[in-house]
Amino acid sequence: MSSSLFSAQLHPGRALGFLVLGASLHDVLTRIKAEPQRFPKIELYFQSTAPVTKEVIVGLPANGLRLQFDGPEQRLRLIEVINFTKNHIFFKPANDKERDLVRPPSSSPTTDSTPEPTFRHIYQRFLGPTYGGEFVKQAGDAGLYILSYPGVGFVFPMKASEYSPQKDVVALLSSSAVPKSMAIFSDLRPLSKGKDVCPDEVSLVKIHGGGKVQLFRKWTNNSFWIHFGETTPQQIVAELGPPDAIYRKNDQRMYIHKLRSASNTAGRPNGKDLKQHDDMTDTDQSSLNPSDGYESNEEEAVEDEVANVAGECFYNYFYLGFDILVSTPTEPSEPPPSSSNKPTPEPPFRSTNPHRQVATKLILHGNVPGSYPFNRHRRCRWEIAYLGKGDDEDTEDQVPNSETPFPELEEKLKEEWKSIYASEGEAQQKQRGMVLNRGWGDSPGSSIEMLGGWEEPGAGMGKKFEGSEESTTTLYGYPGLVFEVLRSGAVSAVTVF
Numbered sequence: 001m002s003s004s005l006f007s008a009q010l011h012p013g014r015a016l017g018f019l020v021l022g023a024s025l026h027d028v029l030t031r032i033k034a035e036p037q038r039f040p041k042i043e044l045y046f047q048s049t050a051p052v053t054k055e056v057i058v059g060l061p062a063n064g065l066r067l068q069f070d071g072p073e074q075r076l077r078l079i080e081v082i083n084f085t086k087n088h089i090f091f092k093p094a095n096d097k098e099r100d101l102v103r104p105p106s107s108s109p110t111t112d113s114t115p116e117p118t119f120r121h122i123y124q125r126f127l128g129p130t131y132g133g134e135f136v137k138q139a140g141d142a143g144l145y146i147l148s149y150p151g152v153g154f155v156f157p158m159k160a161s162e163y164s165p166q167k168d169v170v171a172l173l174s175s176s177a178v179p180k181s182m183a184i185f186s187d188l189r190p191l192s193k194g195k196d197v198c199p200d201e202v203s204l205v206k207i208h209g210g211g212k213v214q215l216f217r218k219w220t221n222n223s224f225w226i227h228f229g230e231t232t233p234q235q236i237v238a239e240l241g242p243p244d245a246i247y248r249k250n251d252q253r254m255y256i257h258k259l260r261s262a263s264n265t266a267g268r269p270n271g272k273d274l275k276q277h278d279d280m281t282d283t284d285q286s287s288l289n290p291s292d293g294y295e296s297n298e299e300e301a302v303e304d305e306v307a308n309v310a311g312e313c314f315y316n317y318f319y320l321g322f323d324i325l326v327s328t329p330t331e332p333s334e335p336p337p338s339s340s341n342k343p344t345p346e347p348p349f350r351s352t353n354p355h356r357q358v359a360t361k362l363i364l365h366g367n368v369p370g371s372y373p374f375n376r377h378r379r380c381r382w383e384i385a386y387l388g389k390g391d392d393e394d395t396e397d398q399v400p401n402s403e404t405p406f407p408e409l410e411e412k413l414k415e416e417w418k419s420i421y422a423s424e425g426e427a428q429q430k431q432r433g434m435v436l437n438r439g440w441g442d443s444p445g446s447s448i449e450m451l452g453g454w455e456e457p458g459a460g461m462g463k464k465f466e467g468s469e470e471s472t473t474t475l476y477g478y479p480g481l482v483f484e485v486l487r488s489g490a491v492s493a494v495t496v497f
Contacts, residue, residue, distance in 0.1 A: 004038050006063040007088040010101070012127075013151020013186050016079045016089070019067065021186050025056060025074035026367060026378035027319070028067065032060070039063060046071075046369040052379075052403050052490050056369055063087055072403050074367060074379040079184040084116045089182075091126060099126050101182075119177040122147070122154055123170065135163045145169065147179075151186060154179040202240075202320050205364055205382040207496055208344050209480055211332020213362055214385075215239075225345055226324075228332040228497060231359040236315065236324060243315035247323075314363075321380025325361035329354065333480030333497055336386045337419050361497045366402060371492045372438040372471045382494065384481075387412050405489040406476070413478050420479070433474040436484070 008017025015021060018031060032039045043059035056074065058067040064083030069076055081087065089101040101117050123129060133147040137160050145158040156177050163169070203218035211228035224239045225231075237243075312327040365377035383401035400409045414431065421427040473492055476483045482495040 005088055006038065006060075006065070006086070007090075010089055010091045010152065010184070012149060012184065014184075016081075016184050019065075019076065019079055021076050021079070021184065023076045024319075024378045025058070025069045025076070026321075026375055028069075028076060029058065029375050032058075044369055048370060049488055051369045051486075051488060052366065072381065077185070081182040082180070084179075084182075101126055116178045119147070119154075119156060119170075119173040119179070120175075122179070123174070127152070133169065135169075144180075145173065151184060153183045153185070155181045155183070202322075203381065205322070205362075205380060206385040207382060207481070207494075209333065209339055209384075209386045210335030210344075211480065211497070212344050213496055226359050226362065227346075228360050228362075229329045229358055233315070233326050233357055233359075236326075236359060240317060240320065243324075244318045245316040247314040247316055248311065318377050321365050321367065321378040323363040323365075323377075324359050325363075326357050327360050329356065329358050330360050330497075332360075334420075336416055336479070338416060339386045361495060363493060363495050364402075366490065366492050366494075368486060368490050368492050370470050371486055371490075372473075373492065384409075384413075387416060402491060402494075404491075406483060406485045406491055407489055409483075409491070410476065413481075417478055431476065431478065433476050433485075436473050436475055438471045438473070 006017075008019070010016055013021075019028065029042070032042060039060055040062050041060070043061065045057040045059065047054040051071070053071045055071055055077075056069045058069070060066070064081060064086035066080040066082050067076055068078035068080070081089065084102050090098050091101065092098045101122075102115060117126070127149050130147065130149050133145050135158065136144045136146065138144065141159050141161050143158050143160040143163060145156045145163065147154045147156065156173060156179050158173070158177075162172065201218050202215045204216040206214040206216070206223075208214060213226050215224045215226065217223065226236070312325070315324045315326060317323065364380045364382050365373065367374060367377055367379035379402075381402045383399045385399065388399035400412055414427065418424075418427060421430070470486055473484045473486055476485060480497055482497075483491050484493040484495075486492050
C-alpha cells in the first residue's frame with residue numbers, strides 16, 4: 001500500500017502539523033489509524049518490564065517520523081523527523097512567505113530523488129542564524145553536532161577529530177553537511193494550556209473509599225466528586241459532557257459466582273463481599289462490537305440516551321480514560337479503616353427513590369502498551385488517597401497510584417484491610433487472584449505492530465511479542481476495588497465501587 005506524502009507546518013516548540021506536543025497517546029494513535037493510506041505502518045515500542053513508567057515510542061517508518069511519549073501521562077514530548085525524503089515540512093514566519101525545509105517532489109518521482117536539507121539552507125534560509133551548537137562525542141571518532149533553535153533542533157554527524165571549540169563550525173558544516181534528524185520539543189513540563197488540548201479533561205482521580213471518588217481538572221484546582229449511589233446521570237453530564245458512547249450491560253459470565261455465594265455456608269463470602277468479583281469483565285466494555293450493545297455515538301443519539309436512561313448501562317468516556325456504570329442504587333463499599341478521621345464532602349442531596357438512576361461503579365483504564373484493550377481509552381491516572389500517610393505535600397509521592405507495581409500496592413492494601421477479616425486465612429481466600437483471558441472472544445484487531453523489551457530507541461529496539469496483545473490478566477479484589485493486573489505487575493484497569 002503506497003502512502004501519500006506527509007505534509008506539515010513546523011511550529012517550533014509546539015507542533016508539527018496535527019502532531020501537538022502534549023497530546024495524549026490515545027488521541028494521536030486514533031488520528032493516525034484513521035488514515036491508513038497516509039500512515040500505512042505503525043510501530044509501538046515500549047519497555048515490557050516497565051510499560052507505564054518508561055517512555056513509549058511510536059514509529060512511522062513510511063513517513064520518516066518517530067514520536068516519543070512519557071510513560072505515566074502518555075503525553076507527546078518529542079517529535080523526531082528521521083528521514084527527510086518521506087515528508088514535506090514547511091515553516092511560515094509571521095508576515096512572511098512559506099519556507100520549505102525540503103522542496104516537495106514534483107510529479108511523483110522516486111523517494112531517493114528527493115533532496116535532503118543542508119546546514120547552509122537551514123542556517124541561512126529556513127530558520128536563520130542561531131547561537132553556536134553543542135558537540136556530543138560518541139564511541140571512537142564519531143560525534144554529533146546539535147544545532148538548536150527555540151523548540152527545534154537539528155542533529156548533524158561530525159567526527160570528533162574534526163571538531164574543536166576554536167574552529168568555525170558554521171563554515172565547516174556549510175559546504176554540504178546534511179542533518180540525520182530534526183527534533184521538535186518543549187522545555188515546559190507540563191505544557192501550558194493551549195487551544196489544541198482540551199482544558200477540561202480529567203488529569204487525576206483520587207479514590208477515597210466508601211463509594212467516593214474525586215476527579216481533578218487539568219491546569220486547575222477544580223474537582224468533581226462522584227458519590228456512588230447518589231450522583232445522577234444529569235450531574236455527570238453537566239460536569240463531563242455527554243459520553244462518547246453508551247453501552248447496555250448484558251455480560252452474565254460471572255453469574256455462576258452469585259449462585260455459589262447464595263448456596264455457600266457461613267464463613268464464605270456473602271453477597272456484599274462478592275461484589276468485588278461480580279461483573280469483573282466489565283472492566284473492558286469498550287472492546288465489544290456494536291452488535292454486542294453499543295449505541296451510536298453521534299451527538300444527538302447520545303443526548304437522547306442521556307435524557308432517557310432506562311436500565312443498567314455504561315457511560316463510555318474514551319477520551320477521558322474511564323467508564324461510569326449507571327444503574328439503580330446499590331450500597332457503596334464500606335469506608336477504609338484508616339479514613340474514619342478524614343471527613344469527605346457529603347453528596348449535595350439524597351434521594352430515597354429506589355428506582356432512580358445513579359452512578360454505582362467507575363472503571364479507570366490504564367491503556368498499558370501490550371495489553372489487550374490498548375488504545376480503547378486514553379490513559380487515566382489515579383491514586384488511592386486513603387493509603388497515603390498524611391496530607392503533607394512532602395508525602396504526596398508515597399501515595400500508591402496508577403504507576404505503582406501491583407505487588408507493592410497489594411502489600412499496602414492488605415495492611416489497610418486486615419482488621420476486617422476474622423483470620424488471615426479468610427483474608428487470603430477473599431483476596432486471591434482470578435485469571436481472566438480476554439483473547440477467547442473476538443480479537444479487537446490492530447494495525448499497530450507491538451514491540452517490547454527495548455533499551456535504546458533506534459538500535460535493535462527489542463523483541464516482537466508473540467501475538468499483538470497480552471490477553472491473559474489476573475483480577476484481585478478488595479473492598480470497593482477490583483484490579484486487573486498484567487504479568488509485568490502493571491495495573492491495566494481498576495474498578496471502583
